[in-house]
Amino acid sequence: MFRRLPGDEAHNLVTTTPDTAIVFQPAVLKTPAILTILIYLWRLLVALVRTVWRHPVAVAIPLALGAVWYFYGWPLAASVLGFVVLALTAWAFVDRASFVRLVGRRLLAWWRLVWIYRRHWQSVTFVSGLAKRINGRDYLPYLVRVRCDGWADLVTVRMLKGQAVKDWTDRLDNLAQGFGATSCRVALIRGGRLLLTFPRCDPLADPIPALPIPGEPTVGPxxxxxxxxxxxxxxxxxxxxxxxxxxxxxxxxxxxxxxxxxxxxxxxxxxxxxxxxxxxxxxxxxxxxxxxxxxxxxxxxxxxxxxxxxxxxxxxxxxxxxxxxxxxxxxxxxxxxxxxxxxxxxxxxxxxxxxxxxxxxxxxxxxxxxxxxxxxxxxxxxxxxxxxxxxxxxxxxxxxxxxxxxxxxxxxxxxxxxxxxxxxxxxxxxxxxxxxxxxxxxxxxxxxxxxxxxxxxxxxxxxxxxxxxxx
CATH class of the missing domain: 3.40.50.300 (P-loop containing nucleotide triphosphate hydrolases)
Incomplete structure (x- = not known):
């Protein structure tokens, strides 16, 4: 004999076969189509505002070219684009260090954000156990930003509520393998935010010859x-x-x-x-x-x-x-x-x-x-x-x-x-x-x-x- 279930759960029973787990049929709430459309439009608006706020230059360039094309025709827009490309190329040849610092690393960071981290973020966090699924809803740590310097990707992450730094430090190998890096390091920026460091190369791979003896006497560093x-x-x-x-x-x-x-x-x-x-x-x-x-x-x-x-x-x-x-x-x-x-x-x-x-x-x-x-x-x-x-x-x-x-x-x-x-x-x-x-x-x-x-x-x-x- 089965025990009587409390409340009105009995009518949701799908099977009552003995020695098997009891399966409940979830209640289905039909959402009006207009409400679904409004929700997606709101999410699109929020995403556009966030993109403009975080990447003003990247948004302004295509908008400016589109405006020139619309008002003056495509030849002028192509000429402006070609001039910008030539100017950036000349900058890269004349002063490579400043070009890499101000432009090159920003473009690299954007590319790696889109192609490496955002593309694989959900799968890597779920497989490594850093994302959770509760009552059918996915909860993922939030990927805040990606910065690149000369040797590594610096990824800022906001942890889930209730997560600890140790949850991430225990999964360094998972994160490194998931994003194609040789290693990963974790540093706490402030409450709830972490900085993940993924090396792209090893600047210390080659031996360093003896440094010159200082010219001035010092006992400082x-x-x-x-x-x-x-x-x-x-x-x-x-x-x-x-x-x-x-x-x-x-x-x-x-x-x-x-x-x-x-x-x-x-x-x-x-x-x-x-x-x-x-x-x-x-x-x-x-x-x-x-x-x-x-x-x-x-x-x-x-x-x-x-x-x-x-x-x-x-x-x-x-x-x-x-x-x-x-x-x-x-x-x-x-x-x-x-x-x-x-x-x-x-x-x-x-x-x-x-x-x-x-x-x-x-x-x-x-x-x-x-x-x-x-x-x-x-x-x-x-x-x-x-x-x-x-x-x-x-x-x-x-x-x-x-x-x-x-x-x-x-x-x-x-x-x-x-x-x-x-x-x-x-x-x-x-x-x-x-x-x-x-x-x-x-x-x-x-x-x-x-x-x-x-x-x-x-x-x-x-x-x-x-x-x-x-x-």
């Missing part, structure tokens, strides 16, 4: 390579600490030597000093004549770090009540403590007493050294907490190629990989991936893809020959 958008990569060394993590052969030495190279004029001027720790005796020993202090044996490394702590504490005592930030001078130069393989000193060192001394000195420098001009740049291969338990004391972090996806968040912080920092996907081929990294700075939570310039052995020999007396 030093140029060490290039960002993914083509802009110079300038690394802040004064007033911060930097942690570099990457697998063997990932290119950690590029960041170390580029930083040294950028500080050489300041070292010669007496405004900066580099105290180097090289427990592997391989990387930094090649240019040890450049450094003010150099240590390789674990005991010497502990002594060097404790001397740096002593310098830091003496400065803090003198600066107390006088200044809050350090300005390098010849009397109080900026001191950069450079550690090539910090894990060997803090985790793999068999002498427990030395390990404790080194860990305590590094922790003290990382917590108190910024304001008095003593910075730490540490490189390691294994970013696990038990290997480097003070990694959170480094405000700026750089992740080169890593072996596991979990290590990305260990280095760059929780959620970095979800926002597109795919350090575990960097190519192991040296020509393609050496020096490529994702960098997360204290001032910005969003990871930035960068590549450091390659400093060869010949470049280091030239640096030692010219600046060896700087130490």
């Amino acid at each position: 030093v140029e060490i390579g290039k960002q993914e958008d083509g802009k110079p990569l300038r690394l802040k060394v004064l007033g911060t600490h930097i942690l570099i993590a990457g697998a063997t052969g990932a290119g950690k030495g590029s960041f170390l030597w580029d930083t040294i190279r950028g500080l050489l004029p300041a070292m010669r001027a007496g405004l900066a000093e580099i105290w180097a720790l090289d427990p592997k005796l391989m990387e930094l020993s090649f240019g040890q004549e450049l450094f003010t202090r150099y240590a390789a044996h674990p005991g010497d490394c502990a002594d060097l770090l404790e001397d740096a702590v002593d310098v830091m504490q003496k400065r803090a005592a003198r600066f107390a009540g006088q200044q809050r930030n350090h300005t390098p001078t010849t009397e109080d130069p900026f001191v950069l403590v450079l550690v090539d393989e910090v894990a060997f000193l803090t985790a793999y060192q068999p002498d427990k007493q030395l390990r404790q001394r080194i860990s305590a000195a590094l922790a003290t420098l990382a917590t108190q050294g910024r304001s008095v001009g003593v910075g730490v740049m540490a490189a390691l291969q294994d970013p696990r907490k038990e290997v480097m338990n003070i990694r959170n004391l480094f405000p700026d972090k750089i992740a080169l190629r890593l072996d596991e996806s979990e290590q990305v968040d260990m280095v760059l912080g929780d959620g970095a990989r979800d926002r597109g920092a795919l350090a575990d996907h960097i190519s192991p081929v040296p020509e393609l991936g050496a020096g490529v990294a994702y960098m997360r700075l204290e001032a910005s939570p969003e990871p930035v893809r960068v590549r450091a310039a390659y400093v060869s052995d010949a470049d280091i020999r030239a640096m030692v020959a010219e600046y060896g007396e700087a130490a």
Whole structure:
């Protein structure tokens, strides 16, 4: 026996076959034709107004040509069109950079909006699970706009009500494959709006040769390579600490030597000093004549770090009540403590007493050294907490190629990989991936893809020959 259904639902039953789901026949409301026509006319009007508002130039050009054709005939309209095309062509040849910036990228953005994103938007969002169908009605995230720069498409999206950023970060591979891109990154613009970045090419595919040594002494941000958008990569060394993590052969030495190279004029001027720790005796020993202090044996490394702590504490005592930030001078130069393989000193060192001394000195420098001009740049291969338990004391972090996806968040912080920092996907081929990294700075939570310039052995020999007396 079937239970009696409440209300008037019984007359909507299509089947009552036992052991099958009960199917209800939905009520059909016949809409008058005039009402349907008015709804479609209203939607057409709204679409026209929106198009004119968003693309005034693109709308004005065909309207102007149509008006010329109507009032003066097609020959004049064709002549005007030909003149405009010739003028744009001449502009592209005379000043290609401004033409691409003001015209070319706008046309490319419009074309990719129509042909790539709007064309496939419904299917990609439904297949990836970002669109919903409720009571027979489709709900899609709204595609707000598409902008193009020199290397990527920047797509602004308005999420559905009730969606979270994680719903999108969990589907980065789906979005990238759906729109024919190699990868996708997500950044929150403001409440409800996201910026999706789809690369069209890879400006960091080719190795970067060593950059010229600065002509003027500076301890400000030093140029060490290039960002993914083509802009110079300038690394802040004064007033911060930097942690570099990457697998063997990932290119950690590029960041170390580029930083040294950028500080050489300041070292010669007496405004900066580099105290180097090289427990592997391989990387930094090649240019040890450049450094003010150099240590390789674990005991010497502990002594060097404790001397740096002593310098830091003496400065803090003198600066107390006088200044809050350090300005390098010849009397109080900026001191950069450079550690090539910090894990060997803090985790793999068999002498427990030395390990404790080194860990305590590094922790003290990382917590108190910024304001008095003593910075730490540490490189390691294994970013696990038990290997480097003070990694959170480094405000700026750089992740080169890593072996596991979990290590990305260990280095760059929780959620970095979800926002597109795919350090575990960097190519192991040296020509393609050496020096490529994702960098997360204290001032910005969003990871930035960068590549450091390659400093060869010949470049280091030239640096030692010219600046060896700087130490």
